[in-house]
Amino acid sequence: MLNEEYSNKTEQRKTSKKSNYEKKKKTKKCNCRSGCSKRSCYCYKSNRGCDSSCGCGSSCQNLFNHLDYFFGEDSKCTAHPCFVDWLVKNVKTADELQKIDREALQQKIMNCGRFSELSDDEDFQKWLKKWNRIKANEKLDHIQKFFRMLLSDDATMHYYSFCNDDLAEDDCDWHCTICKTCRDWREWHCDGCNKCSYGTTLPCQRCERKNQMFSFWRYIAVLYAQYFGISILSLEILDDILNIFIFTKLRTSRETLSTFYLLGAVIGNFLQLILAMTTRIVTVCFNHGLTRFSLAWCKLTSIY
Template sequence: MLHDSDGNEEHTTGSVNEKVAEKKPNDGIKDKCQCTNGCSVRSCSCFESGSGCNSSCGCSPSCQNLFNHLDYFFGENHRLSAHSCFAKWLMNHSKNANGFETIDRDKLRKRLMKAAKQVEAFDDDDLQEWLEEWRTIDESEKLAHTQQLFRLLISDHSSSFYYSFCDNGVFDEDCHWHCVKCQKCVEWRFWHCNRCNKCTYGVSSPCERCGRM
């Protein structure tokens, strides 16, 4: 299908601004959960957003949210949430936090480094600094440095780039994003139509399915 609206984006307020607000349904502050079922399902707002629960949540001490244990990837004393794409990948690869230990962190690091080099993401200041240090550190320092790369590319506080498990590549956050409702990565020109509950092409175009502006 051809799309003729790429070079003619609207600059008016109203419908376009409404769609921009809809574009990333995963943006915004997440409510703390009040779960009673262990926080291991999508009905838990923390689990859904790839975040661990904390003392402000209403869940019980028996909380089973696997995202409480992201220090395996991000390191101790770094309480971060998973990037939405990484969160989806983890849910597909780990039934619980014990499953994290079956994930080879060194293999994951190599996967991220290969993808970053293919798009010259290491030209980014933070990633370039990381790579320069990686070339000089001792073996005993590699795990902590690997976890730093994970914080840069697969946490919710990533650099200007993130790693997409959907597309197996590193992308600029301004040009690519992961929709938590569709659970897939899309280009920036796509926005999420709440009526159809699917992403549609063209920031200034109506929904391809229902015609909503």
């Protein structure tokens, strides 16, 4: 049961990742004039390379146009999100990218702790066999093949996690592009609190706690409105009615000029009480308000 829910979530995550990517792919291009060397380049920010419809031309410095340095000239590989974030963090321009020592990077990956796990991988075994008796002129091609296996978004079951400096399995780990860290497969990115959360429920535990706090304060507000709001309202209405009675019936007050203004103020106050307080008490106590149904009423409430 739990597993089912987990796998659903994983699927959801993957499809949302994919659809986000596709959305980005279809949307606008950058308008850079200076060869996309700035981080404000829209294509760069969307983690993809420029193409002919961008304004940048052949001098484009967008890193993602130069990934063939790792993956080889004729490969159409896209970089794994973890590799993308590592590149963005460590490299500023395409020239800097070309300074990364590919052989050193490959050695670093081959020396990581979980590297021996690849011994079950058939493709990798083939790769290793050739690597052990490689000729100097084939070396670069073969290293690029290695990168295609471990640093690109598709291909094998494994990828190299720069966050953990170790090998990671595609089924067990994933890289969150928002938090920019590699995560366990049981975690997922919660849109509610915009953080990766661990758990089986939707919304996540953190959001749920927040909701609980919110309902606690709501409960206090309802109690307050019921016990104080209603009694204060009835007392004030009584007070206003008495005031109106005094101002209109008593002869002494009828003869004074200022009575007219006072009467106006009391009537205004009375109307405001009826409109504002009653509707608010009804809204808070019974969770039912006109503001939900009428837009005009909702706008009116901001006036009084």
